[in-house]
Amino acid sequence: MHAVIQKDYNGIDxxxxxxxxxxxxSIIGALVDVKYVPVLPWDIKNEKGLLTQMHTSSLPKILGYGFSGTIHDNNIFGPTRGTRVVGASPNGTYAEIINASIPPYVFCCRIMCL
Incomplete structure (x- = not known):
C-alpha cells in the first residue's frame, strides 16, 4: 500500500x-479506501513544523487530516463495507487505506461526486 510520509520538518523535500x-x-475504527484528500491549512502548517506543540506525534508519519472514500472493512459499530464516507483522522490520510479510528469523525454520505 502506498502512503505519503513526512520524515522531517525540512520542507517539501x-x-x-x-x-x-x-x-x-480495530474494534472502534473502520478501514477506509481513500479516494480524495484535501490539502488543508492544518496539513501545510504541520508539514512546516508549526504545530509540534499541539500534538505529540513523532516523525516519520503519514500526512493529511481529511479524507473521502468508501468503507473497506467495518467494525461492529460503524458503517458497512462500500458505504461512502467523509471524515478526519489524526493518524494521517494520505494513504490508499486508512484506519479511521475515531467514529464520530466519520460521516456517511448519501450523495457524493466520486
Missing part, C-alpha cells in the same frame, strides 16, 4: 511516497 503495510482494523 522531506515528503516521499513509500510502501507500507496495510493498517489493521
Amino acid at each position: 522531506s515528503i516521499q511516497t513509500v510502501n507500507i503495510s496495510t493498517p489493521k482494523s
Whole structure:
C-alpha cells in the first residue's frame, strides 16, 4: 500500500511516497479506501513544523487530516463495507487505506461526486 510520509520538518523535500503495510482494523475504527484528500491549512502548517506543540506525534508519519472514500472493512459499530464516507483522522490520510479510528469523525454520505 502506498502512503505519503513526512520524515522531517525540512520542507517539501522531506515528503516521499513509500510502501507500507496495510493498517489493521480495530474494534472502534473502520478501514477506509481513500479516494480524495484535501490539502488543508492544518496539513501545510504541520508539514512546516508549526504545530509540534499541539500534538505529540513523532516523525516519520503519514500526512493529511481529511479524507473521502468508501468503507473497506467495518467494525461492529460503524458503517458497512462500500458505504461512502467523509471524515478526519489524526493518524494521517494520505494513504490508499486508512484506519479511521475515531467514529464520530466519520460521516456517511448519501450523495457524493466520486
